[in-house]
Amino acid sequence: MKIVKTILCTLFGLMFINAGLDKFFHYMPMPELTPEMIKLYEAFGTLVWLMPLIAFIELLGGLLFIIPKTRALGAIVILPITIGIIIHNAVFMPEGLAIAGPFFLINLWIIVDNWPKYKPMFS
Template identity: 30%
Template sequence: MKLASNIAGALLGLLFLTFGLNFFFNFIPMPADPSPADAPHKLFMAALFPTGYLAFVKVLEITGGLLVAVPKTRNVGLLLLGPIVVNILAFHIFLTKGAGLFEPPVLLITALSAFLLWSGRRAFAGLVQP
């Protein structure tokens, strides 16, 4: 189980590190989106880009990805990345009406996060017990 957690942590860290750094260095080109300009997901992203909010989230993704990749700091990284994973899912469910929800990166991030949360559930038990 420890080996599986280490592999999952390394993969999740690599995913968040890659997509976080891509925001700043643009080494993975974004495909053209054929949806209209007034689509809810485009309006949402149009609000995040110029305000700097998305850059802040991407810095948290990079930091969380680095922390999750190291076994000793994995739980702190999961605490940083948890709300980001929930927002990724909420974005695809509510704003794109499910489009992109079953894309490999989204599925992989969700599955790896859930697995790491489950495998470290004893460490997080103190957060939910009175």
């Protein structure tokens, strides 16, 4: 089971590192955008600090998620991003839930697996 967790967490982390790097260097092709999504991206573009912040969080969270000692912190850091991805896909690209859903579940699995580390924050 440990090897499965290591492989999934490494892939999870690398996916977020890749997504963060793409926000800085724009090397992955953009999918065909609907007029509604074009409006959304234009709105995001007016907030010049938003995409670099998301990219930084994806990079940091992805790196932390890969390293077993920092995985619990990485899971919490990346959680708001995975929630945003789930909501975005549910509203704009339901076909993307096939990928976003398992990633969200991996994130939740690691949080549940590390729950004793978070418990002091709630007591």
